[in-house]
Amino acid sequence: MTTKATAESAPPVSPTLAAELREAVTSGRTRSVAWRRAQLDGIVRMLTQNLTLWERALAADLGKSADETHVSEVALVLDEARHARARVAGWMRARPVAAPLAVQPAWAHVRSEPLGVALVIAPWNYPLQLQLAPVVGALAAGDAVVMKPSELAPATAALLADLVPAYLDARAVRVVTGDAGVASALLEQRWDHIFYTGGERVARIVGAAAAQHLTPTVLELGGACPVWVDRSADLPVAARRIVWAKLMNAGQTCIAPNHVFVDAAVRDALVTELRAALAEQHPDPRTSPSYSRMVSQAHLDRVVERIGDGTAIVGGDVDRDARYVAPTFLADVAVDAPAVTEETFGPILPIVPLTDVDAFVALQRDRPKPLALYAFAGDRSVLDRIERETSSGAFGRNVALAHIMVRGLPFGGVGASGHGAYHGRRSFDLFSHAKAVLAKPTRPDTLALVIPPITERKRAVIRRLLLR
Template identity: 85%
Template sequence: MTPKAPAPAAPPVSPTLAADLREAVTSGRTRSAAWRRAQLDGLTRMLTQNLSLWERALATDLGKSADETHVSEVALVLDEARHARANVGRWMRAKPVVAPLSLQPALAHVRPEPLGVALIIAPWNYPLQLQLAPVVGALAAGDAVVMKPSELAPATAQLLAELAPAYLDERAVRVVTGGADVASALLAQRWDHIFYTGGERVGRIVAHAAAEHLTPTVLELGGACPVWVDRTADLAIAARRIVWAKLLNAGQTCVAPNHVFVDASVRDALVAELRAAIAEQHPEPRTSPDYGRMVSQAHLERVAERLGDGTAIVGGDVDAADRYVAPTLLGDVALDAPAVTEETFGPILPIVPLAGVDAFVALQRERPKPLALYAFGDRSVLDRLERVTTSGAFGRNVAVAHIMVRGLPFGGVGASGHGAYHGRRSFDLFSHAKAVLAKPTHPETLALVFPPITDGKREVIRRLLLRR
C-alpha cells in the first residue's frame, strides 16, 4: 500500500479565532433561514462536486473502496444535510406553550436560537462523516463552526481545508488542521459548544478543558460493543450480519462488534457459519478493494497485540508493510482478556462461549455501558435483553445499521459518552431553547401575589396554586 504523505505543517491557531467567529453569530449574520440553507447547500455541493477527490483521499488514509466511501461516509452526510435543509425553517419556529391559569392572561413560547460558535473535533476512522454530520446540525442551528479534522487522516483533512472556503461562509466556518498541539490551542479558547468524537482518554481532556469555561460538551466515545448470540438465533443470518458489521472499515468502527458471546451449546456451529461468512464476503481480503487497512503502523501494532489474547481460528495474518490485518476469529479468549474488555478497533473478533443468556446479562451488569449492544435470538430473548441491559443503542438481529436511521439518536451512555445527534436532534443539540413569557400590562393580575398578602389574597392563592 502506498505510504501516506505527511500532513503539511499547520499554521498557528489564532488566539482570537473563537471570538472572531462569534461575531458572525452576534451580528445576526447566521440567524436567517436563508443563510442556514445556503450553508447546507454549499456543504452538499462540496461533497457531490468533488466525489472523486473524496474517494482518493479516503483510499489514501484508510484504504477505503469507493463503494464504502459512498455508503459509510458521503451518503450519510448528504442524507443529514438534505433533511436539515428541507426542515430548518420549521425547526426554527417558536413553539407555543400553555401558561397556567394563575398567570393569565399570558402567552408563552420556546424559541430556538444559536448557541454561538461550536468546535467540532473529528476522529480518523470516518474522517468525513464524523466531521461533517455534526456540522450539519450546527449550521442548521445558525452556529459558527470550527472543524478540527484528525491529523491521522491527513489526505482527508487537507482536502477539507482546501474545499471548505470555496463552499461555506468563511466568516462563520473554518477548518483548522494539525495535531495535538493545535487541538490544545483550540481547547484553551472559550467556545459555546464542543463536540468531540474519539477515545475516552482524550474525551477526559476535552471535558476538563471545557469545564474551565463551563462550555457544554457532547462526547461521542467508544466502548467494547458486545454481541450476544443465543441458541435460538438463526446462526447463518447472524454470522453474515456480524461479519459485515465487524469488517466494515477493517473493524475501525466505534459501533462495530468488538467480541461475540455465544451460548456454549451453539458455539461450534456459529464459528462454522462465521468462517463461511468471511470466505463469502472477503474471499481474498489481502487483494480485495473492499477490505481496508489500518490507519497507521502504531495502530496496526496495537491491534496485532490482541492476537496474543487467544488462538486464531480463522486469519491471524499481519503484513506491517501493507498495514494489513486479516479478518480474524479468535478462540480460547479469557473473559478478562484485553480483546474482550477493551475496544480492539480492528478486524479481530473474539468468540467467547457462555452458559446462557443469564450469564450474559450478569456479565453486562458488571461492565461499562457500551456504545452499542447487539443480540441475535428469538423475540422473547431480544425483548428481555432490550429491557434489562443498558447501552447507547441496541440492535435486534442486526449490528451497526442503526447509524443509517436518521430518526434514531446516535450517542453513548456512561463511559461510552453523553449527548446524541442525527436528524432533528442535531439541530436541538446546537441550539439554545429560549423560554419566553409575555404578559400584558393590563389587567394587573400579578397584584394577587404582591405583598402585603391579605387573608383574601391568601385564600385565592391557595385555591389557584394548591388545589389544581
C-alpha cells in the same frame, strides 16, 4: 480542485479565532434561514461535485473502497444535510407552550437561537462523516463552526481545508488542521459548544479544558460493543450480519461488534457460519478492494497485540508494510481478556461461549456501558429481556451497526461511552439554546394575587386555585 493545505504545513492557531467567528453570530449574519440553507446546500455541493477527490483521499488514508466511502461517509452526510435543509425553517419557528392558570392571561413559547461558535473535533476512522455530520447540525442552528479534522487522516484533512472555503461562508466556518498541539491551542480558547468524537483519554482532556470556560460539550466515545448470539438465533443470518458489521472499515468503527458471546450449545455451529459468511463477503481480503487497511503502523501493532489474547481459528495474518491485518476469529479467550474488555478497533473477533443468556446479562451489568449492544435471537422474550435489563447507547435486535443509518434515531453513548446524542432534529437542538419566553399583558394585573402583602382574601384564592 487540488488540495493545497496539509496537516503538516498548518499555520499557528490564531488566539482570537473563536472571537472572530463569534462576531458572525452576534452580528446576525448566521441567523437567517437563507444563510443556513446556503451553508447546507454548500455541504451537499462540496460532496457531490468532488466525489472522486473524496474517494481518493479516503483510499489514501484508510484504504477505503469507493463503495464504502459512498455508503459509510458521503451518503450519511448528504442525508443529514438535505433533511436539515428541508426542515430548518420549521425548526426555527417558536414553539408555543401552554401557560398555567397562575399566570393567565399570558402566552409562552420556546425559541431556538444559536449557541455561538462550535468547535467540532473529528476522529480518523470516519474522517469525513464524523467531521461533517455534527457540522450540519451546527450550521442549521445558525452557529459559526471551527472544524478540527484528525491529523491521522491527512489526505481527508487537507481536502477539507482546501474545499470548505470554496463552498461555505469563510466568515463563519473554518478548518484548522494539525496535530495534538494544534488541538490543545484551540481548546485554550472560549467556545460556546465543543463536540468531540474519539477516545476516552482525550475526552478527559477536552472535558477539563471545556470546564475552564463552563463550555457545554458532547463526547462521542466508544466502548467494547458486545454481541449475544442465543441458541434460538438464525445462525446464518446472524453470522452474515456480524461479519459485515465487524469488517466494515476493517473493524475501525466505534459501533462495530467488539466480541461475540454465544450460547455454548451453538458455539461450534456459529463458528461454521461465521467462516462461511467471511468466505462469501471477503474470499481474499488481502487483495479485496472492499477490505480496508489499518490507519497507521502504531494502530496495527496495538491491534495485533490483541491476537495474543486467544487462539486464531481464522486469519491471524499480518503485513506491516501494507498495514494489513486479516479478518481474525479468536477462540480460547477469557471473559476478562483485554480483547473482550477493551475496544480492539480492528478486525479481531473473539468468540466466547457462555452458559446462557442469564450469564450474558449478569456480565453486562458489571461492565461499563457500551456505545452499542447487539443480540441475535429467534426467541423474542430473550431480545426483550436484554433490551430491558442492559444499558447501552443503542441496542440492535438481530442487527448490528445499521442503526447509524436511521436518521430518526439518536446516536450517542451513555456513561463511559459518552454523553449527548445527535442526528436529524436532535443535531439542531444540540447546537441551539432553547430560550424560554413568556409574554403577559399589563392589564389585568393578575400577578397582584401573589405579590405581597398577602391578605386573607388572596390566601383563600391562592389555595382554591393553585393548591387544589
